[in-house]
Structure formats: C-alpha cells, structure tokens
Amino acid sequence: MDSSSLMQYILTGLAQGGLYALIGLGFVLIYNVTGIINFVQGEFVMLGAMLAVTYERMGLPLPLVIVFAVVSVALIGAGLEVISIRPARRATPLTLIIITIGLSMAVRGIALLIWGTDPLVIPAFSGGGPIKILGGALMPQQFWILGATAVSVLGLYIFLDLTVMGKAFRACVINKMGASLMGISPRRMSTLAFALGAAVGALGGVVFAPTLASYDMGMALGVKGFVAAVLGGLTSVPGVILSGFIVGIGESFGTAFISSGYKDAISLFILLLVLLVRPQGLFGIYGGKRV
C-alpha cells in the first residue's frame, strides 16, 4: 500500500466522519438539555435529505433548498417535542427513549408514504471533478459535508457562547432548577434543543442528499451518529466531533483491511469496549455536564 492509498482511506473516513459528527451533535444537544437519547435523530437526517429533494424538484435555488429543508425539519423537531416528549416529561428516561424509538418508526412510515421507496438524489451542490489532496481524492460534495460540520459547530458556538438565549440554554444544561428560578423555562429549552438537534441533523441530510435520499436511510446514519455521540461522552461538542471522525476513519480502514460487511460491527464493538472501560466516553466528564 502506498501513501496515496493511505491518504485516500483517511480522506474517505474524514468525509464520512464529518457527517457522523454532525448527526452526533444533534444527539449531544438534545441529551444535554433533556437527558433523552433521541432516536429520531437519524430520521431528522432523512427528512432533511428528502425535503431537499422535494424543494429541489420544486425548482428552488440551492441556498433556499438548504435553508427551507433545515428550517422545516427544525420546526418538525420542535413540533414532535411538543406533542410527544413534553406531555411525558415526568416519565423515566428509558420511557422517553422508547417514545423516541416509536416516533422514529412513525416518521419513517410517513416518509415511506410520501416519498416511496426509490432512492432519490439531487445534483451535487457544485460541479467539477474530484479534488486531489496528497494523492487522495475527494468529491466537491464531500467538502460541502465537512463545511456543513464546520458551519454547525461555529453556529452553535456563536449561539451558545455569544447570545443571551444561548447562555440561558447552557444554564439550563448546567443547573435546571437554578435556571428555572431565573425564569428560563426548561420546557422551552427542551423544545429549542429538539429544534436545534433537528436542524443540524437536517443539514447533514441536505448535504448528503446528492449521495442518497431514501426513506430508510435514517436508522443506519442515526446509529453512527449515536456511536459518535456516546464515544465522545454524550456531553461534549469537541468530543462528538472528534469521535465522528474516529468512527468515519475506523470504518474506512475497516472496509479496506477487514471487510465492509464488518464496519457497522466494528464501530459498535469500539463503542461497547469504550463504555466498559470508560463509561463516561472518551471525552466525557463523569457526572458533570458541559456543552
């Protein structure tokens, strides 16, 4: 194997890992505020991809396709929270997780009715051939994926660190009781968390839509994002991003040197191993929460 092959495995892993990181970010946002592992996350990705196809076919220009798809899914995410999570607020975390699993099945079923079973795609965001980097190659669309990850992290940073609402959001993560006595409604923040989680998931779906938009794509991607999130400790933004890339690169090398058939097993195996040795994840702080 020469160095250009090695580079290719790394690049492929990075591009895929960027998507996993983005999906994992949604898990982290929602988990931190609500304590829920939201298994609808993968379906938010699917909805983002599907709506991108729909809006693209309506003839909207690309920037509007992206914005509309992300905003639509954010609203869907907030709506789902209000109708299904909020009424069950007092339930145990496990019950809430099961609710999200049920929701994800419902969302998938509805998507099947709306969009059918054919895999759909939209044109790549920018044309042109592969871009060479140190002997490896990436398609322009894969840079869009990495860009979307970067934009999401930056956007979240701006929101969480530089706006009052974002600070209120973090306050709610750190100390829910204290925050509610400051007039910050944990219920609104839970809705906001779902909206944000849905938005970053949808963005992942939109940038992935030139590769695949299919009603059943959500679960596989959701599982990868979940692995990245847990690996990263579930509470840390830098942790989930790094873990996303670790999962992506691990998968790419696993495909090349073991078999692509085992790559899902490999990422879950890594996850189990990490959980047994370090239950708080690679980057988590035991017991403490941070965003």
Place this chain on the structure above:
Amino acid sequence: MKKRMLMLMSVVLVFVLVFVAGCGSASTTAPTSNEKKPFVIGAVFDITGPASSLGIPEKNSAQMLVDQINKAGGINGHKVDLKILDDKSTPAEAALDIKQLIEQDHVLAVIGASTSGASMSMVPIAMDKQIPMVSAAASAAIVRPASDHKWIFKTAQPDDLVAKVVVTYLKAHNITSVAFMPVNNDFGNSGLKEFQAQAGAAGINIVTVQKFEASDTDMTAQLTKVKDAKPQAVIVWSTPPSAAYVAKSYKQLGLTMPQIQSHGIGNKSFIDVAGDAANGVIFPAGKLLAVDTLSASDPQKSVLSKYASDYQAAFPGQALSTFGGHAYDATNMVLDALKASGDNPTASSIRDQLEKISNYPGITGVFNMSPSEHNGLDTSSMVWIKIANGKWTLDQN
C-alpha cells in the same frame, strides 16, 4: 453507574431496533370477482428495502398483466386473483410470504422473488408443498439442476449465462486481468462464483476481489485497493443503489480502465443515483433497454414494444426496467399455463405446462424450457449497453 447502565441499555436498544425494523408485514390484495371461482396466484417481490428498485417495477408489471387479462374477461371465464406480498428484501420474510400464500391463500403458483437470496429461501418451501414457482431473480442455483428443482422455474438470465457474455466480451477486447467487485449478497456472490468458474479457462486473471455491502454509499476504500492492483478492467456485480456508488467512487478516484457492470443495473435508478458518473459504464442486459434500436426482424421486437408502451401508459413517468420484464415474463408464463390447463387447473398441470414452453418470445429473451432446463435462455437474449449522456445506448463493439 446509572449513566453507564443507561448507555449500555441504549446500545442494546439499537440492536433491538435494527432487528425490529426488519420485521413487520404489509400486503396488497387484488379485488376478487363474483362470477366463476377465480384462479388465485401469488407473488413475492422486494417492494421495500434495498432491492425495492427491482421489486416495484416487478409488482407493477405483474399487476398490469393480470389487470389486462381480467379486463378481457379472465381465463376461460375465471378472473385471476393475484396476491402480492412484500418480502422487504429479506430472505426470511420471503419464506414467510410464500408459506402464507400457499397455506392461507391456496395459490396455484407463485411468482418471485426479486432477488436471488429471497428466491433461494422460497425454493425448499415450493418444493415441499409442490407448488410451481417462477422466480424473477438471477442466480442459476435457483433452478439448477432441474432434476432437483422440479417445481422451480425462473425468467431472468442466470449468472452463468451473463458471466459467459462478460467473458466473451473480455476475450474479444483482449482483457486478461480484471478486478471483480461483487455486492456481498447472493446476487454478487453467485456472480463471482460463476465468473471465477469461467475466467480461468478463458485466460482471464482476477487480480483482486473487493466486496461491498448493499447498503454502502462510498466505495473509495475498495476501489483504492482495486487501483493498487492495476487491473485492465473492473467488473462490478451488483444492483442499485450500491452499484451506482461504485460508479461515483470510480469517478472520484479518477479511474480510467473500463468499468463493466452487470445486468443488475438495468433500471433507471442506477443512472439517477450515479448521475454523470454513470457515463461510460457498459453492461450486458436484456433487449428491453434497447427496444427502440432493435431490428424489426428480432423475434422479441413485438412483445418488447407492447410491454414498453403498455407499461408507460399504465405507470406514466416510471422508467422501464429489465426487472419488470422478468416479472412480466414470469406472470405471462403462469397465465398461459393456466389457460392451457382448462377449467380445473392444478399446481401440477401448471408445472407441466411451464416445462413445455418452447420458442416463447418474452421480454427477457426467447425461452425454451425442458425437463432438464428450467430457465431456457441463451446468450442471444443479451446485448451490450453503454451509458452515454445519462442514456442507455446499444454498444455495437
């Protein structure tokens, strides 16, 4: 500790979820007639799941044919009741489906399934219950040897036939080293086996075999290995969408040797997903894809034209696919066997009629069944198609 439990719990849940998602059931039932007792036949297709791009045109084609027959008064005054079940692209569901069709619906014959894996899981049940089954899937093993598969027929070109077509092409183009990329399921693995069986004798060296999963969306890792092995051509044995991701990754890595795909990409979905990465791909296929450029003297010309125009009238906006053709042929054969069986057709009379089919022009090819041959196609049923500008064109080379 609580947190650790929660996480482990959720991992377990993920597994459960993945499993559960594969289960469940759905079915479509055609309305029954109220005159003479209807003839009930069954079909199992991959209507949802990764092979749905095969199963949907198959379902449509079978239903279209049955609707046409019923509109024309049925068979000898009997309406035909076609029960279609979805196996969700999984062999386990396919086995359950055929059991349900035979035991609950008492069907006279079963059409399907769409893929080799699903079909293979139905074979022992059809054999055991002695119900004729006509598969639309590729693998030769579904019907061979015919002596052990008395009740099983199939309409798609078998892999060994396609492998022969591919080997012939390679020899004609002086290609002696190839990389082989099968999808890791029955279709790909059977293609690999048949190709390996014939390549050696033809002096063709397989320098690397790189498998991928039907659900994969990025094949750059496998293709990087292919690139390192420096073959003269790459042979891909898969169905969309995974086949299309090979083409995409091929373009990404800038590979220039010929990309030969299989008959598994004979539907529009390949071009839709691969986009301009589809251009330049060549593959062997039934004549349906080249129906417009076919000479009038071709024995299949008229049946192909009728199917093409009927299908596009019944399902406007949906592209033709060779898979729909396989199911169309299978359904047509069963209906003709019913016709020839008189007022009281039985499973065994239908089976006997199917075995008598000869010189039968279908969408897939001209069929000649016999007690020792339950597929009955030869290499003349295939042509080479090249994708150029996002369109199928007859490749004359």
Place this chain on the structure above:
Amino acid sequence: MLLEVNNLGKSFGGVKALQGVSFSFAQGQIGALIGPNGAGKTTLFNLLTGVFPPSSGEIHFRKRLLNGMSAVQISALGMARTFQNLQLFTNMSVLENVMVGCHGQTKTGLLGAALRLTSRKEEKHIRKTSLEMLDKVGLMDYADSPADTLPFGQKRLLEIARALAMRPEIILLDEPAAGLNPTESRFLVDLIYRIRSEGATVVLVEHDMETVMELADKIVVLDFGEKIAEGTPVEITRNDRVIEAYLGREVQQPA
C-alpha cells in the same frame, strides 16, 4: 401587602416541614425569617419561588395567587432569590451568570433565537446592565473569570447580582452572610440597604442576630415548621417563646 402567606403547610412524606404559617411583608420592607436549623426557612423560600407546590395554604404575591404556578411564571412576576447552597452556573463566567439572570428581559422568542435573530442591540444592552450589576456587588474585576473559581463569599455576592439582574420586585436571600468575613458582611448590609432604596423588597433568612436586628423592619420566627412569633426586632427580642426556642436549644446550635 406585597407578599401574603396564609396557613401555609408542606409535608415531605410524613415529615411536616411547615404547618399553618401565615404572615405578610409590605412593599419596601426588609423582612427577615429566622429560626433554628431545620425550622423550615429554606422550605418556605422553595414554596414561595415555586420549586415545589405547597401541601396546604395559599401564597399571594402582588395580589396574585401563586399556588399552581411554575417557578418560571413566578420569576416572571418579579420574584428572585439566592440559595443557601449555591446554585451558580459553573462552567460559565461571572458575567455570563449575570447575563442569564437578564434572560427574561430579552424579547426575542424561541423561534427567533433558534434562527439567531436576537438583536445585537438587545445583547449589548444586557451586557451593559450585567456589568452594572457586577459593579454594584463589587465583582467588576472578576467579570471574565469562571464562576466556580471565585472565593465562597464572592460567590454569594454573585448570586445576589444574578438575582438583581432579574429586576425583581422582591428578592429572597437565603443566609447571604453565611461564610462571609466581617468586611464582606459589612458590605452586604450596605448592599441590602441600597437594594431597598432602589425600590425592591428584601426578605432574608439569617442566623446572625446582629445583622438581622440591624437590618430588619419585620421579623418572622419559625420553629419546627410553625410560626412562633412575628414583629419588630425589639418585639422579637422580648418574646418569651423566641427566647425559649433559641436558648432552650443553645447546646445543639452549631457554631
């Protein structure tokens, strides 16, 4: 009356933490709530601020019945508090903690926030007010330090600044002087006078009698969850039950 409590009770399982407590505080008063350890003072604050609902009785604030309202709704009516066991937002800077207190003054809705439409002007304004609050409690120099690096006494002051940022009608201080050195205590007393002079009503829970007697216009005394006395500092010092409650258990009082 600004704050009126009628026959208030709270039990935790079998434990009656509060029972039949009634009192009121008027606008602009500095009120004090005293009583031995475990008397139910913090529990009373928790009921007032909606941390948990009362088991019986009623709370009226600004002529509104608080029973059934959430902590968020009550805070919106103008009630702010500090905590005996600090509840700062660790991992956030000192300034950010105060800015969170200002959160209620932002007008941008949830959707706007999600879309990042909060106006920059509004944010600038909030930053400015928050700095003023920090200045008021003398923490200006620590604005950018992480909140959990502050010494204990200053954390108490930060909680007060954060509560003040909510622009409350009434501010409830739970043992604000505990753990403060004499200089800090002196500063605290001045601060409380200043808060009152700016129009807010103050209610404090305090063990240090000297501070209480100096500050309070009106004192309510709790013992074993029941009110045993109510009145001016002078009346309270002469009350037999109060003397008994305190002296009788002097031995068990922690230092």
